Amino acid sequence: MFQTFEQSASPEQGPPRLAALRTELAAEGLDGFLVPRADAHQGEYVAPRDDRLAWLTGFTGSAGYCAALTEKAGVFVDGRYRVQVKAQVAPEFTPVDWPEVGLAEWIAEALPEGGTVGIDPWLFSVDQMRGLERGLGAVALRRCDNLVDRVWADQPEPPMGEVFVQPVDLAGEAHGDKIARLAKGLDKAAACVITLPDSLAWLLNIRGSDVPRNPVPHGFAILHAAGRVTLFMAAQKLVELGDHLGPLVEVKTPEDFVPELEALDGPVQIDPASCPVAVLDALEGREIVEAADPCLLPKARKNAAELAGARAAHLRDGAAMVRFLHWVDSQTPGEFTEIDAVVALEEERRATNALRDISFETISGAGPNGAIVHYRVTEASNRTTAANELLLIDSGGQYVDGTTDITRTMVLGEAGAEEKDAFTRVLKGMIALSRLRFPAGLAGRDIDVLARAALWEAGLDYGHGTGHGVGSYLSVHEGPQRIARTGTVPLEPGMILSNEPGFYREGSYGIRIENLIAVEPAPPLPGQNVAKMLRFETLTWVPIDRRLIETGLLTAAERDWLDAYHAGVFERIAPLVTGAVRDWLEAACAPL
Known part of the structure; x- marks a missing residue:
């Protein structure tokens, strides 16, 4: 059954809630109050009680701030949410491109004569507070009670989940x-x-x-x-x-x-x-x-038991994904919706009898919705698929032995030349990281360029990191390792990361291909003069849509990698599926 845990919020609800908050600002003698998407525990994900940013603004992304001032209210979002925020907030809220525009600097400019801005000291880290104080200039920062909690009449109770x-x-x-x-x-x-x-x-x-x-x-x-x-x-x-x-x-x-x-x-x-x-x-x-x-x-450095669990979870999850992809190919475009796809995929995962939960709200974006990087389908936004458009599915499962996260982009019919070109360039980036050997001591920022190089050759790019860490039956986003320009932590054996380059044409389509990979030692090569080399073990075994590949753009080495990957998919997953699904898998894994 389709469900979402996001707070009920809409653009229409934002203005009266903002007005109520401003009444509290006046009572406290404040010129503004900062509302982050955060809780007292400073994890990335928040319980419904703590989803104050969504309740106030309507924006449901996983990161951001609202600077609610007496005369204006900025909603600060990063590159993943630039499209999404426009559809979710009322005109009373101004979307701000963050971190290109700093939160503190924006406030300092909005309050040029100085002023005082309140924060809940449980919802900001020490580093965040210091950054604010450096950038605020003449604007003072005051610790205070949470003013959103004062006006949120039906705020949920603190969670009391069983441990x-x-x-x-x-x-x-x-x-x-x-x-x-x-x-x-x-x-x-x-x-x-x-x-x-x-x-x-x-x-x-x-x-x-x-x-x-x-x-x-x-x-x-x-x-x-x-x-x-x-x-x-x-x-x-x-x-x-x-x-x-x-x-x-x-x-x-x-x-x-x-x-x-x-x-x-x-x-x-x-x-x-x-x-x-x-x-x-x-x-x-x-x-x-x-x-x-x-x-x-x-x-982050997974031990042998955790890595074994991850491999087992990914085989189980891979079989569920294959059954789902077969289902997609069995449908007629125009006769199923984004939510239908979410429900079908979750049913396949639950059929394993091992799923504890999905690892995040499934992203099911058809056509232009696929261009919204962290799109969350709702009953209001639910789109019926159409022939020859792309369907992007980003999803994962929580199993007691591992956490999965996978994205596949499929064509519902015949792909256009532009889509195939972009898809193949994204694939080239994913393959480049999958094949990489690199000296120990390098961080994610040192290899991120490889995932983007083929896109850059065509003047294209994507506005999110290439990879995040993944927990062991824990958070699907785990630090401190990541593959991004901001990834400064050296990669070490045992770390699990995502490998997910993408491309998004606003208003048309989105493309992302994601496998999970684990860092492992690389065997030495003859004549090697680097003391220690590392490489990636692929954990995800699910076919990549060959109909979207412009084979002429792939090098011989890239074609060999993809053929070997698909052979590995069939070897591992075929014993876990039967009948028409196995036949579909065999065709999907055929050499280029």
């Missing part, structure tokens, strides 16, 4: 060993504050259900250098854990968190990129050590 154990045979390491290992790394601090939900889940080998599509619990933790953890989480969430947490983990209520921070002795470590300002305020007077969340890199 459950991630078994050690899937996690690959007992949580007691993780605690000991990370505690030893706190050589300059007596304690470390952890707020990110996926870090908390990974460290304690637990999963939860407080955030839609992400198996993470809301809570806070303090990791002590002595090798123990204080966990701040509502007791009603933990009833199913039994004695899993053990003597190394002391459980307290969320209300105890701030008093416990205030009582800490010795240096305290925080990650300024994710630590809320309110936490830093509570630690006033203590020596602060600033360093990255100690869970980030260990979590």
Whole structure:
């Protein structure tokens, strides 16, 4: 059954909600209030209660801000959402291209005589606050209560999802060993504050259900250098854990968190990129050590058990995708809709009897809707497919042994020359990364160009990163690694990333091809003078639409890679499907 967890919001609802917020601004003596898409835990995804940006503006993207001033209101969105925001916000809200236009600089210009802007200190990280203070000039920043919460009459209650154990045979390491290992790394601090939900889940080998599509619990933790953890989480969430947490983990209520921070002795470590300002305020007077969340890199470097789980999850998910792609090819364009495709795909994943949830709201964009990079189909936007147009499906599954994320673009009939040219250039970029060998120590920014080079040759590009990290039955977007111009963290064995170049013609079509890949050591070559080389293991095994490929644009090496990939797809997936689906798969995997 089609459903979405996004807040109910529309352009018409925005103006009265903005007016109510401005009434609160006047009462507080403020010239503005900043509304990020964030919660107190500073994860990427938020529970319905915390989706304040969508409730106020109507914009439902996964990142952005609203600067609600007394005379104007800017909605700041990155390149993924430039098309989407135009359709979702009322004229009272001004879309702003961010980060090209800085949030602080825009506010400073909008309030040239100075002024005061309020923030909820739980919803901004220390780094974000510092960036705002640097850019605001004469504009003052004031911590205050959340003014959106004051006017949101039917705001949902805080989530209280059940917390459950991630078994050690899937996690690959007992949580007691993780605690000991990370505690030893706190050589300059007596304690470390952890707020990110996926870090908390990974460290304690637990999963939860407080955030839609992400198996993470809301809570806070303090990791002590002595090798123990204080966990701040509502007791009603933990009833199913039994004695899993053990003597190394002391459980307290969320209300105890701030008093416990205030009582800490010795240096305290925080990650300024994710630590809320309110936490830093509570630690006033203590020596602060600033360093990255100690869970980030260990979590990103998947161990053997996690990699084995990812491979198994992708085979299961690949078979579901193949059954779905066969279904698409069996339909008549004009007789099924974007939502029909979403429902059909989710049914195939649920038929595995292993799906815990989808890993994000499925992107099903037909024709011009495919050009909206993070399009979310609704009953209002649902488009009926048409002959000879493109259908872009970006989706994934949450399984106990792994998280999947895959995009395929299909033609519903015959593709035009422009679409085939663009598709092939996107494919060339995806193949370039898939075939790459590279010296250890390089980061995502060092290889991002390879995914774009064929598009650049034609004067084309895309406005999003090429790849994000992916968790192990955790968040489908996981840092710190990424393949993008901004990806500065060196890639290491065990890291799982997406490989997803694309191209989008606004008003016409969208193209994206996405596989998940894992970093692994590359065997040495004769005469190699680089001490250590890395390469990518492909995890995703699903056919790529050969009807959209302009074979003359591919080099011999690229054709060989694609033929070998399709042979690998058939070898792995054919035993998992039968009858007409297997016949379809065999044809889809035929050599070029």
